[in-house]
Amino acid sequence: MSLPDPRPVAPRAYDRYEVWAPNARAVTVRVDGLEQAMQRGEDGWFTLAEVTAVPGARYSFRLDEDPAWLPDPRSLRQIDGVHGESTVVDPRPLREETTWAGRDLRGQVLYELHVGTFTPGPDGRGGTFDSAIERLDDLVDLGVDAVELMPIATFPGDRGWGYEGVGLYATHETYGGPTGLARFVAAAHRRGLAVVLDVVHNHLGPAGNYLGRFGPYVTDRHETPWGEAVNLDQPASRTVRDFLLGSARQWLVDVGLDGLRLDAVHELHDDSEQHFLAELAEAVSSWEVETGRPLTLIAESDRNDPATVTPTASGGLGMDLQWADDVHHGVHAWITGEREGYYADFGSAEALAAVLTRIFWHAGTYSSFRGSVWGAPVDPAGEHYDGHSFVTFLQDHDQVGNRAAGDRIHHVLSPAQHAAACALILLGPGTPMLFQGEEWATSAPFAFFTDHDQELGALVSAGRVAEFAEMGWGDAVPDPQARSTFTASILPWAERAEDAHARMLRWYRTLIGLRRRHPALRDGDLRSARVDVLAESSVLLRRGDLAVLAHRGPGSLPRAPRAREVLASFGPVRHAPDGTVHMSDAGAAVLLLHGE
Structure with a gap:
């Protein structure tokens, strides 16, 4: 078509x-x-x-x-x-006039945040753009390069994740509306922080969605998990595509944002000669010329296909980066031992080594979770992409919030295990992303919360319980409609001063600082990254003449690598006079090696 x-x-x-x-x-x-x-x-x-x-x-x-x-x-x-x-x-x-010239976000440190829970806000009932501004200096001190906002397009009620938005051009009023957003963008740019916005083009929320009354914005030709698909390839789809392109232009050009994170692009069903994403990529290239600054497109894709980050001129979709869930799954399953659901194929040191150096574990191989062969391999010497083309993370809103209680990975790990896991992400070859509060091992969960009307809200609450009851976790699900579920997810910033939280914060700052000071630790060339599997419990991620030693425990490191210097460590690490590095239990160390 x-x-x-x-x-x-x-x-x-x-x-x-x-x-x-x-x-x-x-x-x-x-x-x-x-x-x-x-x-x-x-x-x-x-x-x-x-x-x-x-x-x-x-x-x-x-x-x-x-x-x-x-x-x-x-x-x-x-x-x-x-x-x-x-x-x-x-x-x-x-828009305030600033000296901001933009930033290439590939290989930079990203930080995902939800405006409503990032801070308590002026009355303790939820954050706003203005209250978020008050914490931007903390992100600069941490070493963050860009802030990625979860969706702010207007959605039903006062609180929610934003993925049920129905106004793709409007800014959610509770957060501060368009004027609040403008102040936030200007404040971030003055501090050298880029701003990326999460946008949802693949579906519309159920409440307040009037687009179907105006025209054929959706089609029953394709189905998504949320119902009928957005009309990208049926009669009148030209105007629907322009509607989405116009929304993207407004955020990037008129509002002055630096990039868009595109939600679940695998649900943008499009049989046109040119896929919508490719058309968007080409439009954004023209806007870069118009604005005189780089603009970034980040795709969330379940396809495990490097064509997503291949230029349109070479037959790809033209995205600058894509989220790499396999890296998350490989690290999470290895450090925690979880094997349920989509973690079933992960957990081994072999899988960990693969995702740290080749991004996809399912790369034209069988996925037991999907019941089919899945994905395509990443070429380490790829002409059009490298490790920086893939966003890697230990936590994000999905991997935390879609758990029954919204518990964080560090809630089930020791601090030393948490330190080991995050070191593999921050010093790996990808573009690392943090999720709000993980840098100090926050005590707050990030639960799923909504603010629908009584009728729809009751259905959402019941559906959430039913979903997890099938897995035996129904009793652990907080009611998404309860305000307490939302307020429990608000970050308690004061705890950063407490010993354990302060120690983790120092570790994150140290890792990001090492990444900035040592070119080998921010090299996106996948050929320069390799993993030595010391044992199922221990790996050595080599990055040129440096390496990340990660040991999940329990007990001592079974095989001691040699190093000229230990640049940083967390846990019971000892550097012996003969150059060997020992751990008596779980921990992490960044090593300067003796060389080959």
Whole structure:
């Protein structure tokens, strides 16, 4: 199936009222209480040409004789939530002039955060952009290069993860709306921090989703875990694709963000000659020229396919980076011993060594969890990508929040085991990402929480319990609708000063500092990374003339490597006079080797 040739996405006109409603015979707009008929133009677009859209005006649309007044699908602000009227906003004047020239995020240290739980906020009931600004200096001190925000597009209620958003252009009001976001972006850039936004193009939330009334935004030709797919390849899909491209342009160009993390791109079902992701990649390349700064696209993909990070000119999808879940699974299963679900094929030192040096464990091999052959191999000498093309992490919102109680990996590990696991991630060949609070081994979980209306909320709560009851964990599930589930997930920053938390924070700072000072530790060439398996409990990740020694315990290190110097260590590590490195239990060390 083919589509019309891609065309440049024009800058949005924020001073006029317009809406795409191809199935409607007539559209009425209500602006600050005054109703006016809109004029139908080409391709189902309705406009109100004689009236200027003034920032602050409240408006909504009525289709034909339907009594319901609906918010604008391209609204930038929903003061009264997803069901209320839209508010006119021009985001461009909100941007502060800074000297920010952008940053290439490949190989940098990323930090994922959820605005609502990153800080307690001004009243202790949840964080905002402004309260997050107050903690940006802590991220700079840690050594972070970029902040990745979980979705902020408007979603139902006050609290939630953001993946049930229905306004792909609007900024969630509880966090501070468009003006709060503008202040956050400017504050981050002044500190040298890039800002990436998690966006959801693969589905829309169930509450406040009015797009289907306006036009064929979804199609039953394809199915997703959330129902019908976004219409990327059926009749009228050209305008739907432009809708998504326009949202991306607004965040990157008008708001001034540095990149987008694209949720579950494997659920963007598209049989067009040019996949939507490739079209987006080419559009972003043109916006880089327009803005004069690098812009980054990061894909979350379940396909284990390096074509995701292969340029479009070479037949790929053109993403700059993709999340590497296999690296997470390999480290997590090895250090914890968990083997349930998708961890079934992981856990061995062999699998750990493979993901640390070749990214994918399932690389054209059988996946017992999926029941089929899965993935494709990563070429260590790949012409178009390297280790930095893959985002690696010990924790992220999915791998923590999708557990029954939202418990963190360090809640079941000793500090020394936690130190060993994070060292493999931070000093490996990928682009490392931290998840809020892991750097000090926070006591807070990150649970799944929502704020739906009573009817939908009851279904969500029951479904969550039923999901985990099948695994025998139903009693461990906190009610996602309870405010206490949300507040328990808010980071308690004061605990960073306590001994155990402060020690872990120093370890993370030390590792990031070593990564910055030693080129071998930030080298993305996969050919320069190799792993010596000392035993099932111990590995030596070699990075040029340096190495990361990780021992999960229990008991002593079964085979002692030799080193010229121990640059940093966590746990019972001893460097003997003969150069051998010993551990009496779990721990980690960064070694300067004697050379080959």
